[in-house]
Amino acid sequence: MMPRFRLISMLVFPFVAAACSDSTEPDPFKLNPSLIRVPDCSGPATSLDPAIASTLPSRDGSMRPDDQWADLAQRVPGGFAGVLYVDNKPVLMLTDPSQATAAKEALASSLGGFDVGSAQVRQVRWNFAQLVDWYNYLMVRTPVWQTAGAISGDKDERINRIHYGVVDAAARDALLHTIAGIALPCDLIAVEIVKTAVAEGR
Numbered sequence: 001m002m003p004r005f006r007l008i009s010m011l012v013f014p015f016v017a018a019a020c021s022d023s024t025e026p027d028p029f030k031l032n033p034s035l036i037r038v039p040d041c042s043g044p045a046t047s048l049d050p051a052i053a054s055t056l057p058s059r060d061g062s063m064r065p066d067d068q069w070a071d072l073a074q075r076v077p078g079g080f081a082g083v084l085y086v087d088n089k090p091v092l093m094l095t096d097p098s099q100a101t102a103a104k105e106a107l108a109s110s111l112g113g114f115d116v117g118s119a120q121v122r123q124v125r126w127n128f129a130q131l132v133d134w135y136n137y138l139m140v141r142t143p144v145w146q147t148a149g150a151i152s153g154d155k156d157e158r159i160n161r162i163h164y165g166v167v168d169a170a171a172r173d174a175l176l177h178t179i180a181g182i183a184l185p186c187d188l189i190a191v192e193i194v195k196t197a198v199a200e201g202r
Contacts, residue, residue, distance in 0.1 A: 023097065025124040028159035028190065035159070035190040036172070038179050043186035045095070045125050048133040056136045066132055066155055072110060073129035078103035081124045081131075082157030083114050090119035093160065097121045124160040125187065131155040134188060135162050142182050147175045152194065161187070165194035 029037045047053075059067040073080040079095025080103060094103055100121045107116045135155050138144045144164070145153075149171025156163040166172045172193055179189060 023120075023122060025093070025122055025160055028161070032159075032192075035192050036176065037187055038176060038189040038191055039184055039186050041186040045130065045187075046185040047130050048137050052137065052141075053133045056133070056140055059132070063132075066128070068110075069128040069157075070132040071129075072107065073127040076103050076106040076110075079127035080107070081126060081128050081160055083111060083116070083119065084157060086120075090115050091122055092116055092119040093122050093124045093157065095124060095127050097123045126160055128155065128157070131160075131162060134184070138162070138182070143178055144175070144182075147171065147178050150175050156190070159190055161190045163190045163192065165192055168193060 029035050059070055061067045069080065069082055078097070078099035081093035081095060083090065083092050085091065092100070092104070092107075094100060103121075104116050104119070132155055135153070139153070144150065147166075149167040150164055151167055152163075152165035154163045164175060166175055172191055175191055179191075
Protein backbone atom coordinates (compact mmCIF):
# COMPACT_ATOMS: atom_id res chain seq x y z
CA MET A 1 0.00 0.00 0.00
CA MET A 2 1.34 3.42 -0.93
CA PRO A 3 1.74 5.96 1.88
CA ARG A 4 -1.09 8.48 2.06
CA PHE A 5 1.15 11.40 1.16
CA ARG A 6 1.98 9.66 -2.11
CA LEU A 7 -1.71 9.31 -2.95
CA ILE A 8 -2.41 12.94 -2.16
CA SER A 9 0.30 14.02 -4.54
CA MET A 10 -1.65 12.42 -7.39
CA LEU A 11 -4.91 14.21 -6.67
CA VAL A 12 -5.96 17.75 -7.45
CA PHE A 13 -7.18 19.93 -4.60
CA PRO A 14 -7.64 23.48 -5.91
CA PHE A 15 -8.09 24.99 -2.47
CA VAL A 16 -4.68 23.68 -1.41
CA ALA A 17 -2.78 24.36 -4.59
CA ALA A 18 -4.10 27.90 -4.78
CA ALA A 19 -2.09 28.88 -1.76
CA CYS A 20 0.84 26.50 -1.99
CA SER A 21 3.39 29.26 -1.48
CA ASP A 22 1.82 30.45 1.79
CA SER A 23 3.39 29.55 5.15
CA THR A 24 0.00 29.65 6.88
CA GLU A 25 -2.86 27.25 6.27
CA PRO A 26 -5.23 28.56 3.58
CA ASP A 27 -8.78 28.81 4.87
CA PRO A 28 -10.46 25.75 3.32
CA PHE A 29 -13.93 27.16 3.99
CA LYS A 30 -13.26 30.22 1.85
CA LEU A 31 -11.59 28.27 -0.92
CA ASN A 32 -14.22 25.52 -0.96
CA PRO A 33 -17.64 27.04 -0.21
CA SER A 34 -19.27 23.60 -0.11
CA LEU A 35 -17.59 22.98 3.27
CA ILE A 36 -19.48 24.00 6.40
CA ARG A 37 -17.41 24.93 9.47
CA VAL A 38 -18.58 23.31 12.72
CA PRO A 39 -18.69 24.65 15.37
CA ASP A 40 -18.62 28.00 13.56
CA CYS A 41 -16.89 30.09 16.19
CA SER A 42 -13.47 31.38 17.21
CA GLY A 43 -11.51 29.85 20.06
CA PRO A 44 -8.42 27.83 20.97
CA ALA A 45 -7.62 24.46 19.40
CA THR A 46 -8.44 22.52 22.55
CA SER A 47 -7.42 18.89 22.92
CA LEU A 48 -9.81 16.20 24.08
CA ASP A 49 -9.68 15.83 27.87
CA PRO A 50 -6.92 13.26 28.57
CA ALA A 51 -9.18 11.53 31.09
CA ILE A 52 -11.73 10.93 28.32
CA ALA A 53 -9.09 10.09 25.70
CA SER A 54 -7.69 7.39 28.00
CA THR A 55 -11.03 5.58 27.96
CA LEU A 56 -11.22 5.35 24.16
CA PRO A 57 -9.89 2.34 22.21
CA SER A 58 -6.12 2.61 22.04
CA ARG A 59 -4.34 3.27 18.78
CA ASP A 60 -3.04 -0.09 17.56
CA GLY A 61 -1.48 0.93 14.24
CA SER A 62 -4.31 -0.53 12.16
CA MET A 63 -5.33 2.91 10.88
CA ARG A 64 -2.45 3.89 8.62
CA PRO A 65 -0.97 6.40 8.54
CA ASP A 66 -3.38 8.00 11.04
CA ASP A 67 -2.18 6.10 14.11
CA GLN A 68 1.47 6.64 13.21
CA TRP A 69 0.94 10.33 12.60
CA ALA A 70 -0.92 10.74 15.90
CA ASP A 71 1.95 9.04 17.73
CA LEU A 72 4.43 11.32 15.97
CA ALA A 73 2.39 14.38 16.94
CA GLN A 74 2.73 13.42 20.59
CA ARG A 75 6.49 13.16 20.55
CA VAL A 76 7.75 15.41 17.75
CA PRO A 77 8.20 19.10 18.56
CA GLY A 78 6.16 21.63 16.64
CA GLY A 79 2.74 19.96 16.62
CA PHE A 80 3.04 17.55 13.69
CA ALA A 81 -0.13 17.57 11.56
CA GLY A 82 0.79 15.45 8.55
CA VAL A 83 2.50 15.80 5.20
CA LEU A 84 1.43 16.04 1.58
CA TYR A 85 2.61 17.17 -1.83
CA VAL A 86 1.43 20.37 -3.47
CA ASP A 87 2.48 20.88 -7.10
CA ASN A 88 4.87 17.95 -6.57
CA LYS A 89 6.60 19.80 -3.73
CA PRO A 90 6.67 18.37 -0.20
CA VAL A 91 4.74 20.22 2.50
CA LEU A 92 5.10 19.59 6.23
CA MET A 93 2.27 20.84 8.43
CA LEU A 94 2.96 22.03 11.98
CA THR A 95 0.98 23.97 14.56
CA ASP A 96 4.18 25.74 15.64
CA PRO A 97 6.49 26.43 12.67
CA SER A 98 9.05 28.06 14.96
CA GLN A 99 10.10 24.50 15.85
CA ALA A 100 10.43 23.40 12.22
CA THR A 101 14.14 22.59 12.44
CA ALA A 102 13.68 20.33 15.47
CA ALA A 103 10.60 18.76 13.91
CA LYS A 104 12.39 17.94 10.66
CA GLU A 105 15.28 16.37 12.57
CA ALA A 106 12.88 14.23 14.61
CA LEU A 107 10.91 13.18 11.52
CA ALA A 108 13.89 12.45 9.27
CA SER A 109 13.62 8.67 9.57
CA SER A 110 9.89 8.37 10.25
CA LEU A 111 8.14 9.19 6.98
CA GLY A 112 9.45 6.69 4.49
CA GLY A 113 10.38 8.32 1.17
CA PHE A 114 8.98 11.74 2.05
CA ASP A 115 11.68 14.42 1.74
CA VAL A 116 11.00 16.17 5.01
CA GLY A 117 14.32 18.01 4.92
CA SER A 118 13.35 20.12 1.92
CA ALA A 119 9.65 20.39 2.76
CA GLN A 120 7.92 23.74 2.94
CA VAL A 121 6.43 24.23 6.41
CA ARG A 122 2.82 25.30 6.69
CA GLN A 123 1.22 26.43 9.93
CA VAL A 124 -2.10 24.76 10.75
CA ARG A 125 -4.62 24.76 13.59
CA TRP A 126 -4.67 21.17 14.86
CA ASN A 127 -1.95 18.59 15.41
CA PHE A 128 -2.78 15.12 14.18
CA ALA A 129 -3.14 13.55 17.63
CA GLN A 130 -5.87 16.10 18.39
CA LEU A 131 -7.71 15.22 15.19
CA VAL A 132 -7.49 11.49 15.88
CA ASP A 133 -8.60 11.80 19.50
CA TRP A 134 -11.60 13.99 18.67
CA TYR A 135 -12.54 11.78 15.71
CA ASN A 136 -12.44 8.64 17.85
CA TYR A 137 -14.46 10.36 20.57
CA LEU A 138 -17.12 11.42 18.07
CA MET A 139 -17.22 7.92 16.61
CA VAL A 140 -17.45 6.03 19.92
CA ARG A 141 -19.20 8.36 22.34
CA THR A 142 -21.64 10.40 20.26
CA PRO A 143 -24.53 9.71 17.85
CA VAL A 144 -22.75 11.25 14.85
CA TRP A 145 -22.69 7.98 12.93
CA GLN A 146 -26.36 7.34 13.68
CA THR A 147 -27.21 10.22 11.36
CA ALA A 148 -29.01 8.93 8.28
CA GLY A 149 -27.09 9.93 5.17
CA ALA A 150 -23.70 10.38 6.83
CA ILE A 151 -21.50 8.27 4.57
CA SER A 152 -17.87 9.23 5.12
CA GLY A 153 -15.54 10.47 7.81
CA ASP A 154 -11.86 11.27 7.90
CA LYS A 155 -9.10 13.04 9.76
CA ASP A 156 -8.32 15.13 6.73
CA GLU A 157 -4.79 16.51 6.65
CA ARG A 158 -5.55 18.48 3.48
CA ILE A 159 -7.89 20.82 5.35
CA ASN A 160 -6.59 20.07 8.87
CA ARG A 161 -10.09 19.25 10.11
CA ILE A 162 -12.31 16.26 10.76
CA HIS A 163 -14.33 15.88 7.57
CA TYR A 164 -17.78 14.32 7.27
CA GLY A 165 -19.45 13.63 3.93
CA VAL A 166 -23.23 13.43 3.62
CA VAL A 167 -25.53 12.50 0.76
CA ASP A 168 -27.81 15.53 0.62
CA ALA A 169 -29.03 18.71 2.31
CA ALA A 170 -31.37 16.81 4.64
CA ALA A 171 -28.51 14.64 5.89
CA ARG A 172 -26.30 17.71 6.22
CA ASP A 173 -28.86 19.53 8.33
CA ALA A 174 -29.45 16.46 10.49
CA LEU A 175 -25.72 16.04 11.10
CA LEU A 176 -25.29 19.72 11.90
CA HIS A 177 -28.13 19.43 14.42
CA THR A 178 -26.48 16.41 16.03
CA ILE A 179 -23.09 18.07 16.25
CA ALA A 180 -24.65 21.23 17.73
CA GLY A 181 -25.65 19.17 20.76
CA ILE A 182 -22.07 18.04 21.46
CA ALA A 183 -19.57 20.13 23.43
CA LEU A 184 -16.72 20.65 20.96
CA PRO A 185 -13.96 23.22 20.41
CA CYS A 186 -14.42 25.78 17.67
CA ASP A 187 -13.53 25.09 14.05
CA LEU A 188 -12.91 21.35 14.40
CA ILE A 189 -15.18 19.82 11.73
CA ALA A 190 -16.00 20.34 8.07
CA VAL A 191 -19.29 18.95 6.77
CA GLU A 192 -19.87 18.58 3.04
CA ILE A 193 -22.42 17.14 0.65
CA VAL A 194 -20.55 14.63 -1.50
CA LYS A 195 -21.64 12.74 -4.60
CA THR A 196 -19.60 9.65 -3.83
CA ALA A 197 -17.55 8.75 -0.78
CA VAL A 198 -15.76 5.95 0.94
CA ALA A 199 -16.33 5.70 4.69
CA GLU A 200 -12.65 6.03 5.51
CA GLY A 201 -11.84 5.67 9.18
CA ARG A 202 -15.41 4.81 10.20
